[in-house]
Structures are given as structure tokens and as C-alpha cells.
Amino acid sequence: MSHSNISIFVPHLGCPNQCAFCNQNTISGEENPPTIDEVKKTCQQAVEQIKDKSQCEIAFFGGSFTAIDRDYMISLLEIASEYVVKYNFKGIRISTRPDCIDEEILKLLKAYNVKAIELGAQSMNDEVLLSNTRGHSSNDVITASNLIK
Secondary structure, X not given: OOOEEEEEEOOOXXXXXXXXXXXXXXXXXXXXXXXXXXXXXXXXXXXXXXXXXXXXEEEEEOOXXXXXXXXXXXXXXXXXXXXXXXXXXXXXXXXXXXXXXXXHHHHHHHHXXXXXXXXOOOOOXXXXXXHOOOOOOHHHHXXXXXXXO
16 A cells, blocks of 8 residues: 555644745635544544555644644644554654754654654745745754754
């Protein structure tokens, strides 16, 4: 079986900007963040429908996962991690901004079975980042990449 994701959208939470690259409400079609019960329901449906869970990640897309309210982020990770452990999913995947990664957050993510981090590196040209009000620099991308590595 090839790799697959259980996609859970956390639309535009955590990001301090509304840049030209990612209007998550439009991209995902979601306007409200998922409740804990909705995440449980999505994961449970995957348990029932996916045979080989070892090639499937529970993925939190949209927004900047590591910049959302910490208690909410941890509650999402706790639920997803339970399913990873109990049903042998491959792990958890998140997406976030380069300026929202540090050693503390990486330790937290590792503790909850996060195996992949999609870094929102939309450009490595600081002028492009500035003109699109991205809110971080190319150096932030390099720093975050090195920390993740």
C-alpha cells in the first residue's frame, strides 16, 4: 500500500498574517477549527476503513499548527497520538510556519508521535516574503530546517 493521510484541517489558526500564499479557509473549505469529538470521529472512521494503517499518517493541515493555542494543540495531539499507538498508524504529520519551530516545540511534537513536519517555506527570497506579508525571513526557513533535521 502507498502512503496516505487522514487529513484534518485546522484553518488559519496560529498564523498572525493573511499572506498571499495561503488563505486556508478558501483552500480547505473549512472555516471552523475541528472539535476534539470531530477529530476522534475522523480517526475512528479511518480505523474502520483503512486496512494497513502502518502507511497512514494522521495529518493536521492548514494554519500554523505549532502556533495555535497550546492547550488546543496538545489536546489534538493527545487524541491523534492515542490512535497512532493503539492502531499502529505511521505517525502524525503537521504543517507550520518556519518562525514557529524551536527546540521546545520539537520535543513536544516528538513526545506525541509527530513524524513529519511540513514547513511553509513559500519562498527563499526575502523581498517576495516581505511583499506578501509572510512575516518571516529566508533565514527563519534555514534555522527551522536545521532544527527539524
